[in-house]
Amino acid sequence: MSPSQRQLGQRPLGQPKPRPENMADRIYQALKEQIFAFALLPGDRFSETEVAERMQASRTPVREALYRLQKEGFVEVQFRSGWQVRPFDFEYFEDLYDVRIVLEEAAVQRLCDGEQQHPAFAELLAFWLVPPELRLGDGAEVSRQDERFHNLLIVASGNRQMAQIHWEISEKIRIIRRLDFTKAPRVEATYNEHGAILRAIVRRRTDEAKRLLRSHIAASKAEVRKITLHMLHSARSRAAQGQETAID
Amino acid sequence: MSPSQRQLGQRPLGQPKPRPENMADRIYQALKEQIFAFALLPGDRFSETEVAERMQASRTPVREALYRLQKEGFVEVQFRSGWQVRPFDFEYFEDLYDVRIVLEEAAVQRLCDGEQQHPAFAELLAFWLVPPELRLGDGAEVSRQDERFHNLLIVASGNRQMAQIHWEISEKIRIIRRLDFTKAPRVEATYNEHGAILRAIVRRRTDEAKRLLRSHIAASKAEVRKITLHMLHSARSRAAQGQETAID
DNA sequence: TAATACACACATGTATACAAGATTGGATGT
DNA sequence: ACATCCAATCTTGTATACATGTGTGTATTA
Numbered sequence: 001m002s003p004s005q006r007q008l009g010q011r012p013l014g015q016p017k018p019r020p021e022n023m024a025d026r027i028y029q030a031l032k033e034q035i036f037a038f039a040l041l042p043g044d045r046f047s048e049t050e051v052a053e054r055m056q057a058s059r060t061p062v063r064e065a066l067y068r069l070q071k072e073g074f075v076e077v078q079f080r081s082g083w084q085v086r087p088f089d090f091e092y093f094e095d096l097y098d099v100r101i102v103l104e105e106a107a108v109q110r111l112c113d114g115e116q117q118h119p120a121f122a123e124l125l126a127f128w129l130v131p132p133e134l135r136l137g138d139g140a141e142v143s144r145q146d147e148r149f150h151n152l153l154i155v156a157s158g159n160r161q162m163a164q165i166h167w168e169i170s171e172k173i174r175i176i177r178r179l180d181f182t183k184a185p186r187v188e189a190t191y192n193e194h195g196a197i198l199r200a201i202v203r204r205r206t207d208e209a210k211r212l213l214r215s216h217i218a219a220s221k222a223e224v225r226k227i228t229l230h231m232l233h234s235a236r237s238r239a240a241q242g243q244e245t246a247i248d
Numbered sequence: 249m250s251p252s253q254r255q256l257g258q259r260p261l262g263q264p265k266p267r268p269e270n271m272a273d274r275i276y277q278a279l280k281e282q283i284f285a286f287a288l289l290p291g292d293r294f295s296e297t298e299v300a301e302r303m304q305a306s307r308t309p310v311r312e313a314l315y316r317l318q319k320e321g322f323v324e325v326q327f328r329s330g331w332q333v334r335p336f337d338f339e340y341f342e343d344l345y346d347v348r349i350v351l352e353e354a355a356v357q358r359l360c361d362g363e364q365q366h367p368a369f370a371e372l373l374a375f376w377l378v379p380p381e382l383r384l385g386d387g388a389e390v391s392r393q394d395e396r397f398h399n400l401l402i403v404a405s406g407n408r409q410m411a412q413i414h415w416e417i418s419e420k421i422r423i424i425r426r427l428d429f430t431k432a433p434r435v436e437a438t439y440n441e442h443g444a445i446l447r448a449i450v451r452r453r454t455d456e457a458k459r460l461l462r463s464h465i466a467a468s469k470a471e472v473r474k475i476t477l478h479m480l481h482s483a484r485s486r487a488a489q490g491q492e493t494a495i496d
Numbered sequence: 497t498a499a500t501a502c503a504c505a506c507a508t509g510t511a512t513a514c515a516a517g518a519t520t521g522g523a524t525g526t
Numbered sequence: 527a528c529a530t531c532c533a534a535t536c537t538t539g540t541a542t543a544c545a546t547g548t549g550t551g552t553a554t555t556a
Contacts, residue, residue: 295536295537295538296537296538297536297537297538307538311538311539325538326537326538327537327538327539328536328537328538328539329536329537329538330536330537330538331538
């Protein structure tokens with residue numbers, strides 16, 4: 001693995017202060033990317049000053065970014081004793097998967113019962129009900145589209161706040177959800193299962209649609225646990241092989 | 249109404265700096281209370297400096313508090329142009345009521361299907377299944393206990409994250425939900441309906457329990473809209489009668 | 497040698513100073 | 527009289543200085 005992997009967020013030292021947008025937003029994004037890339041491992045401890053120096057900024061926007069990440073559950077602060085990346089808690093993720101099942105089943109129920117004219121639903125049909133030769137192959141892109149599929153189900157059901165809450169859940173589980181699309185068979189299965197769910201909704205077969213959806217999400221939930229453990233292990237190995245890092 | 253109502257958050261000027269806890273937390277609480285008491289009306293605009301002076305603090309903790317309130321949907325910031333209390337949006341609140349229905353129905357389903365041994369469930373039975381002479385009369389207290397009833401349903405179903413999300417929803421709708429308990433009949437109805445729901449769950453009559461729950465929440469949702477409009481109107485009248493205030 | 501106490505470095509929490517853009521009000525020109 | 531332009535003021539965003547509590551390492555003592 002390239003050593004530059006551990007230098008995410010470092011701005012090239014040439015230009016003085018490009019400041020393309022909000023400093024706080026930049027730092028928020030960069031920190032989140034580092035956590036997602038396992039460049040910051042769960043359990044790692046760090047200080048605001050340390051992050052500020054890496055990002056070439058002051059503590060003020062760093063603190064703002066950290067508080068946002070804290071509210072989203074990625075980091076924790078100990079009173080006057082530094083921050084740490086929140087350790088993995090599989091019950092946490094599995095609970096969130098179950099909330100997804102509840103929300104998305106409710107959305108499917110409403111779609112089967114009522115109107116299916118929402119633009120979001122049209123987009124779903126156009127994207128996922130395509131012949132196999134038009135399917136995407138890139139795992140990361142399919143992962144993004146999978147997230148979009150499930151969120152658009154909620155949007156199409158017409159409840160904005162439910163869609164917002166579902167989106168926040170997606171943000172929280174994305175760090176492990178991506179790992180589900182690192183294998184080609186899972187990508188193909190995703191296309192098939194999404195297609196089946198949509199066809200059942202169009203035909204208003206409520207129970208079948210809900211059953212298909214439930215097992216589709218449950219499959220991801222079951223798969224993700226072992227993949228995550230593997231990824232965490234290899235990330236720790238890489239970190240130990242590279243520069244010395246507090247692992248715990 | 250007493251004029252001191254509009255001076256919430258003012259610390260008595262005697263003691264120099266009591267600082268009982270986090271400044272940022274104090275300001276967060278005080279601002280939230282002002283918004284809930286309609287001392288800050290939806291649409292009111294204000295600046296960080298203004299709040300800092302009222303709270304006798306610097307802008308730093310004020311900003312932290314405001315960002316928290318922003319994430320929770322109570323205030324909004326306009327780029328370099330001040331903050332404002334988020335205007336009321338009834339679709340927003342009604343969407344949240346519908347999310348509550350979805351989450352709580354799912355919890356009832358799990359309670360009817362599975363174990364009912366969770367301590368939270370025992371507390372529910374002990375509090376709500378009491379003879380009428382032991383019931384509370386204070387509207388504000390019953391409002392708090394109503395919130396607790398619905399949240400404990402989720403807790404008892406065993407999904408911590410669902411309970412967390414449900415709690416965040418409760419925080420958002422509390423500002424209008426309280427208004428539903430300003431009349432005595434609603435208090436009595438709440439006792440009756442909660443009792444009926446619990447009895448149906450104990451007897452594992454799933455459909456009946458879900459039906460009762462759904463109509464119970466729907467009743468609140470329907471009631472709240474007109475009460476809120478009335479309260480907003482009278483709060484604006486009071487503000488106009490008192491000192492001059494930006495109304496919109 | 498082991499345990500304890502103390503001092504120093506460092507952590508976050510808060511206050512203040514500075515930067516840059518948005519708004520507003522008045523002055524000016526038509 | 528009305529519209530337009532410009533400057534002063536006010537806004538948030540960022541940097542930095544200060545306050546206060548925590549933890550650790552070392553020195554001292556039993």
